[in-house]
Amino acid sequence: MSAFVDPARMAGHSGMEKGEVLLRVDNVSLSFGGVKAITNISFDIVKGEVRAIIGPNGAGKTSMLNVINGFYHPQEGTITWRGKVRRKMKPYEAASNGIARTFQNVALFKGMTTLDNIMTGRGLKMKSNFIWQCLHWGPALKEEIEHRRKVEEIIDFLEIQAIRKTPVGRLPYGLQKRVELARALAMEPELLLLDEPMAGMNLEEKEDMSRFILDVNQQFGTTIALIEHDMGVVMDLSDRVVVLDYGRKIADGPPDEVQASQDVIDAYLGVPHEH
């Protein structure tokens, strides 16, 4: 009785083939008053890949993720999700459409257990009505058991059985990050957005997390877009990298190509002023 999450069940909703464009961002610009956070950026995310978004601090990476999951609405440009141009959308609509995310600074319910936190990720999928849920009986109970099973599979997948009943606030940071990933996975997303999944981790935790990200990508076929500062991790994990600087795209391509680009080097290391 080994737990093995059936990839077919997790594969997502659209039935898209690997390699098709899942999400495309065209000429998107976002500004807050006079501050231009993103200027005329276009790129795409292909089904089944690990896509990294990198750039120095303040480059607009998190804003870009917020645009993708509908938290911000760009003033210009279009976003095409699964072949359809997307209208203005609320984050929860994005979520029920198959986009899940984790946050740069862990955003879990600290007083709740790991299990309960992950169960919240199933909230959008619960269909039984409020009354039944209050009674916790009949269809609501049946539904909860099904969802619990799914959650247990994810717990098994991420190897966090030992902290199942531990309040999240008591966990070390690395594990909290893993719980957050678990909660995002509980939504069975098609596109998973990870905002600095490895920030503040030690080497061992980073290795574990990298392993899990790759496993998620390979086993479930989940497309992943991640922001990360650790270049070693980015270069090892991602299939393609897009580099932002001051809200503009300065490079886009496979990791080694991006690494060699002079613009990228300049953006990270700076250029001397010419007098």
Place this chain on the structure above:
Amino acid sequence: MAGSPVVERLDEDTFPKILLRNAKVFADRPAMREKDLGIWQAWSWSEVLEEIRTFAIGLQDIGFTEGDRIAIVGTNRPRLYWTMVAAQSLGGVPVPLYSDSVAEEMAFVLEHAEVRFACVEDQEQVDKLLSMSEGLPRLEHVIYDDPRGLRDYDHTRLHSFEEMQAVGRKALDADPARERAWLERIAKGKGDDISVMLYTSGTTGRPKGVMLSFDNLVISGRNGNAFDKLDEHEETLAYLPMAWIGDHVFSLAQAYTAGYCVNCPESLETVLSDRREIAPTYFFAPPRVFEGLLTHIMVRMEDASKLKKKMFDVFMGVAKRVGERILNGEDVGLKDRLAYWLGEILVYGPLKNQMGFTRLKVGYTAGEAIGPEIFRFYRSLGLNLKQLYGQTEASVYITMQPDGEIYGDTVGKPATQVELKIAENGEVLYRSPGVFVGYYKNDEATKSTKTEDGWVLTGDAGFIADNGHLKIIDRAKDVGKLTSGALFAPKYIENKLKFFPDVKEVVAFGDGRDFCGVFVNIDLTAVGSWAERNNVNYASYQELAQHPLVYDMIERHVDQVNRDLAGEPMMAGAQIKRFLVLHKELDADDGELTRTQKVRRSFIAERYAPLIEALYDGSTEKHVKTEVTYEDGRKGALEATVEIRDMTLHPASGRNIQEAAE
């Protein structure tokens, strides 16, 4: 023989035969549980038979046959236990391996045991085997339990456990003759066939493959069950390495012979909570597990509310006074019994529940000396914790403590059917039905361990005390003599001192010298907190270690140890005459300890040669300079003047001891 009447039917002499019997007699009783996806999944004995039968037939289909060996690598999973019996049912021999051993060591064992098949837990182990498959031409098939991550692997020589069972099921459905042949093969098995090969790490050289026969294990298992009256109602937790003889006997030999249920935890990290859920009735753990649990409880109690703390203290006092006596069935006054009963409701019960020991019938600890305080703590709660002394070569049991005869410093009386004797040099020898057949492909080692008439040398020095209990003092090769001729057992003395929480490490010297002298390492946590409470100021470990009050405290401990030693005739001659407190903590980074935190005696003798000299030349202090390595690899030097204190020795007060009890 006590226990269930079924145990007395002794005609089943191999595990596959016992399995067939259990499937009939205990058909619907649980045989195995595993926590999976947060739920305990159970298999009854008849279901286990079905699992093993289908797997065995599948195994046969990929060419497993009589005399083949199958390596088993992984943590405690039901399927791995089933693989062992499935292999035995086909006349093969399982070879369990330590799953955390390094690739090189694992490769040696796989090669030495000539395994053609391997059954492993998961991707990690598959990868490990595949990485060394170049050097293992004999290894043909690898079977895995957990398919996660293995989907895209080349499956010509790789099989999933489930797929093997499916093949077996199909073959059984298609041809009833297959099952008949399988049963006939089981009937052909004999008690003196090799049942399992367990590799012991051994202190020197390559691991040795200990061959144990069905007779060894079945008889030892039955004896063990009878000794503690274990029957099919027991529950145990399988969490210790499968390659270790203890787990093999507790989770397989005794489980099969008694018919009890073995529970596999969800993962190694969840053992604590899984134990709470299962509440085993029969439990084994090395001393450090009990130590860890106790520390955990004490730390939690410090943070408890005043009322709870008060209740805990009061009733622990009651338990300390009468708990052990009640457990041993001695006379205790009504008032104390009443207080203990109340304590059981208010403190001991909830505490035992926290630890998962609510239903514990008997618990064992072995492997190392357990601190008497720790041992007493558990017993005073009414937990029947006992010590045993065993070895792979003996199918575990050499001596065990019978109920009601528990002494912290002895390891018990010879187990059922075990004979014991002490050699000239103090080495313990035993002979029993559990004595191993031999080391695989290593006649030389077999000869040097096992005499022609079946006595096995344990390598441990010990003696039999007045009450007939065996007392182990040290590894035989470490035991020396003082110039006076008195026996000197360094580890025995060190352990006595180490039981004081203030003392972290001790190194004793004395072999070939006039008297025994020791280096003491204080425990910074314990002594630090003592210093805080007693207004002792210090700025560094070195300063604390050299504080006169700390010296006074250690002197009291040493004196207590000497008093104890004086009471033991064999040891009275080797009392500690001089001691010093080391100015630096012994550290693995400096090579003074092994990575497993064991003292490297010879290295320390060399490094601190001037201090040893000072111990024996009568000086009262010595200035030393010691090189230290910091965590980042830089080196520095510590300078200190170390004080050496003299002790007054106590006159020997013990009676003569019995030389041997046979």
